[in-house]
Amino acid sequence: MLRASGLPASWSDSLFARERLSNLTGRITLISGSTRLVALLGQPVAGSLSPRMQNAAFAARGLDWAYVACEVAPERLEAAIRGLPALGFAGANITAPHKQAAAELCDEADGSSVNTLLFRDRCVSGFNTDRAIVAGIEADRVCVIGAGGAAQALLPALLGEVRVFSRGGSWPPDASNADLIVNATPVRDELLVDPRAGQIVVDLAYRADGRPTAFVEAARAAGCEVIDGLEALVRQGAASFELWTGVTPPVDAMRAAVRSA
Secondary structure, eight states: OBOTTSSBHHHHTTTSSOOEEEOTTOOEEEOOTTOEEEEEEESSOTTOOHHHHHHHHHHHTTOOEEEEEEEOOGGGHHHHHHHHHHTTOOEEEEOTTOHHHHHHHSSEESSSOOSEEEEETTEEEEEOGGGGGTTTOOOSEEEEEOOSHHHHHHGGGOOSEEEEEOTTSSOSOOOTTOSEEEEOSOOOSSOOSOOOTTOEEEEOOOOTTOOOOHHHHHHHHHTOEEEOHHHHHHHHHHHHHHHHHSSOOOHHHHHHHHHTO
16 A cells, blocks of 8 residues: 555554654654664564663653664574664663673673663673662572573672572572562562562562562562662663763653653
8 A cells, every 4th residue: 555655554653653752741852863762672573562661751851852662583693683773773671581691692691681771982881781770789689580581680799698499400599598689580470489578589580560460469468678670770871871861861751751651
């Protein structure tokens, strides 16, 4: 099907349309030739709240920037990362299952797992802003559930004795003596451990509709200190925002964006 412009409808509805992004302020941002772009690369990405959060942040700071989610299969990751700078993208976020693979594709990286890319001077730099999720937490004994890219990203920031549990290694998880429990899996509906009062709980998983995961619900009922997946998203996202833009992130606007989804 062709539009009056002579372009296929699918093109007119995507790349060649004046795509409009709504944010929480009700303002409409038009993507133009001068708009700075940031991508989210992962598989899947349809349920991610990062576009909503980052576009609200750009709007709050009055920046002509836009954030778009792109589903990328593992075998296409290298092509995607190499192609984004050529298309003028300023940077990208990396989500599951690509965090470790992306680190290997960077010209420079601050660790073996990255979630943020910065494109500058023909260089792809990788950063791990997931560390911001647990920054400042003091715990002598840590239980990490999951051994994938999300877990690997947090390990350098975790102090004390850390035990990692995964279905491919030690299982089931034992958090009975832990001061801090981190769920670094995408599990939302199953309770993998029973939290108790006095423990700190960090759950990287979240639901797009804002409902608490089974782990967060149990932790709150037990009286734990909780960092849920939405707060985790904001913490790492704020650090990424500052890397791309050099501007102080509007954390309150970012929280409002994900909490009102």
